[in-house]
Amino acid sequence: MRMGVTGRTRVLGIIGSPVRHSLSPLMHNAAAEALGLDYIYVPFPVPSDQLASAVAGLRHLGIAGFSVTIPFKSGIIPLLDRLSPEAEMAGAVNAVNAEEGQLVGYNTDGLGLVKSLAEDLHFVPAGSRILMLGAGGAARGALAALGVAGAESITVANRTMSSSEALISFFAGIFPHLQLATGPLDILSSGESLKQFDLIINTTSVGMNGTSFAGFSRSSLTGGNARFYDMVYAPAETPFLAIARSCGLPAANGLGMLAAQGELAFAIWTGVTPPSGLMKDCLMAVTKGYA
Ligand code: ATR
Numbered sequence: 001m002r003m004g005v006t007g008r009t010r011v012l013g014i015i016g017s018p019v020r021h022s023l024s025p026l027m028h029n030a031a032a033e034a035l036g037l038d039y040i041y042v043p044f045p046v047p048s049d050q051l052a053s054a055v056a057g058l059r060h061l062g063i064a065g066f067s068v069t070i071p072f073k074s075g076i077i078p079l080l081d082r083l084s085p086e087a088e089m090a091g092a093v094n095a096v097n098a099e100e101g102q103l104v105g106y107n108t109d110g111l112g113l114v115k116s117l118a119e120d121l122h123f124v125p126a127g128s129r130i131l132m133l134g135a136g137g138a139a140r141g142a143l144a145a146l147g148v149a150g151a152e153s154i155t156v157a158n159r160t161m162s163s164s165e166a167l168i169s170f171f172a173g174i175f176p177h178l179q180l181a182t183g184p185l186d187i188l189s190s191g192e193s194l195k196q197f198d199l200i201i202n203t204t205s206v207g208m209n210g211t212s213f214a215g216f217s218r219s220s221l222t223g224g225n226a227r228f229y230d231m232v233y234a235p236a237e238t239p240f241l242a243i244a245r246s247c248g249l250p251a252a253n254g255l256g257m258l259a260a261q262g263e264l265a266f267a268i269w270t271g272v273t274p275p276s277g278l279m280k281d282c283l284m285a286v287t288k289g290y291a
Contacts, residue, residue, distance in 0.1 A: 005040055011061070012041040012269055015054060016069035019043040024067050027262050027282045031274035039064065039270060046072070055079045055103070065097040065269035067262075068105075073137060080105040089148075089174065090141035095265035106268055109138070110145025112261030113231075119260070120252035121227045123199055126150035131197040131226075133185065133213070134204035135163040138231055142203055143171055153179035155197070157187050158204075189215030194224045200244075201229040207238030216240065221247040230254060233283075234290045255283050 014024045020043070028041035044066070046054040051072055056079075058066060068076050073092040077083065080093065081102035087093045093105035117123040125146045132139055132146075135158035143154060158164040161182060168180040187193045194200065206213055207230055221244065228244035231254040237245070244251040259280035267273045 006038070008038060010039045010064040012039055012065050012067075013044045013058075013063065014041070014067040014069060015044045015046045015051075015058075015072060016067075017046055017048050017071060019045050019069065022069065023258065023283055023286060024069075024262060026286060027259065027279040028067075028266060030282045031263075031266050031278055032270075034275060034278055035270075035272055037270055037272065051075055052079055059098075059103055063098060065095065065265070067265060068094050068096060077105060079103075086110055086144065086148075089144040092137050092141050094261060095268060097268050106265070107141055107144075108261040108264035108268070109257070110141045110148075111264055112257045112259075113142055113229075114145050114149050115260035115264075116252070116254075116256030117199070117227075117229060120256040121199075121229060121250050123227050123229075124149075125199075127152050128198040129153045129155075129196060131155050131157060131183075131187070131194070131200045133157050133188075133200070133202045133206075135160070135167045136203065139203040140167060140170075142201065142231075143167065144174075147171060147175040147178050151178060153181070155181045155183050155187075157183040157185050159185055185213060186215050188213050189217070189220055191220050191222050191224065194220055194226065197224070197226045199229065200226050201231070202238075202240055203231050205232065207232040207240050208234065210235060210239065212239035216243060218243055218247055221249065225249065227251070231257060233258060234287065236287060236290055255287065256280060259283055 025041050032039040076093050083105045087105045087107040090107040094109045095106045097104050130151050156164040164182040228251040230238050230241050232238050233254040241251040262279050263274050
């Protein structure tokens, strides 16, 4: 059990704007306490135009490592000394580790997603056909990880077609054996089209505030047997997941990804993997009341 902060306590944290609602301090401090590790994890709200000075400050204060959240996941890249291959491919960093005076950027979101798909949906990407909704930063990280994990095909459906075209042309050179295609979001209203996918994953913010994809309904899912994953976790059940569940199809929200990316980041910082399920239980306890 933690005996309090001392002169030896190592500091971890999260930078973002805002960070007030972040659940990361809770789960990382719970892991440090459970493992008896002398670390403390604190929130650092950073104004959007102060990223460079904040990172320089953290560097000089000797921080052990830190999480990076919206809106800094891409903007932090030029301020770091090195990137992991995953971060390079994802074009985004969600965890930074201090290594022998250097700040090294990692992306654990992608592997966290793959881990959560396995744990929460018993889904293995190798050889699978995936429909991805969205073509922003979260989609890029997911596509990188699913490509590395051996997906057979990924179709990117997005509101703005030029963004999905740009995303697939970026990855075409990286994954020559992965079949990549784009489509409009209204693919969600076509039962025939949806039948061909093993996994349908939402990487957009649609679903926060209870919003839904236009045209997506129970009648889109007749005969299909896809699994459904929504990166959104508040509310715990988005209309996207509710529709899938009402048709008896497996569906999971992004809480497992949040926990899994955290476990991987914690292991990078401390060298110790948190006890299985600890972070997720922590998140579930605190999000129980989310509508
Ligand atoms: P993130 O880093 O979370 O992925 P982002 O890079 O801003 O954030 O990307 C947001 C994604 O959600 C985009 O695919 C966006 O679609 P557009 O490219 O058309 O903007 C998608 N998105 C956001 N709001 C949406 C909405 N109301 N309907 C459909 N797609 C939406």
